[in-house]
Amino acid sequence: MKNSHFQLHRVMEVILLCTVLILNGCMNLSTALKRTIASPQVPVLDYYRWVRMLPDTGISQESEKLLRQQNSDPVIQQVQLAVLLSTPKNASDEQYSNAITALDRAVESFEVSPYRIKQDYQQFALIWRDILEQRRQSGRNIEEMSARIEEIISNLNEMRNKAQILQEQNKMLLNQIEALKSIERQINERGIPQKRQ
DSSP states (O other): OHHHHHHHHHHHHHHHHHHHHHHHHHHHHHHHHHOOSOOTTSOHHHHHHHHHHSOHHHHHHHHHHHHHOOSOOHHHHHHHHHHHHHOSTTOOHHHHHHHHHHHHHHHHTOOOOSOHHHHHHHHHHHHHHHHHHHHHHHHHHHHHHHHHHHHHHHHHHHHHHHHHHHHHHHHHHHHHHHHHHHHHHHHHHHTOOSOOO
8 A cells, every 4th residue: 555655656746747847848938939039048949949930020020130139149149040041931042041151150150168058059050051051952953953844845845846847848748749740640641742753
């Protein structure tokens, strides 16, 4: 009986501990999501998730605030700027390029930091840069493939037009040959000698 009571007590302690940890995580996430200004206190993944939920106007406003912000850590600021530039679904190739440039600046500013949040930003910058480069390359490959397909279609249309012209010319030649044969038959039927001696 004591054994089962002890086990039940241990299970309750574990459940209580898990509940506290979950609530703490939710509070930290909600605090991060409520922020409207880039801050070193926001973990990089929380910031990324928050930006993904912003509308396009919210992303523009956050970018302006971030660029006006002074005395902020250059690594964190550049990584957050890169996230803002590259997160929208309709991000252009220019935005990807600017985001990669911002991440390059962040990588150049790397230093050994005792702060866990800054270390996370540094690691995120390296990974996110590779992802953006792959996205940009795949976008270029798709554009190149589309251009190549258009070129092939254009060539096929041109070949089809040429074939049609040749077919029409061939038909005209056949008609001319038939006309000549008809004239020859008429001459033969009349029995007109071609030369008189």
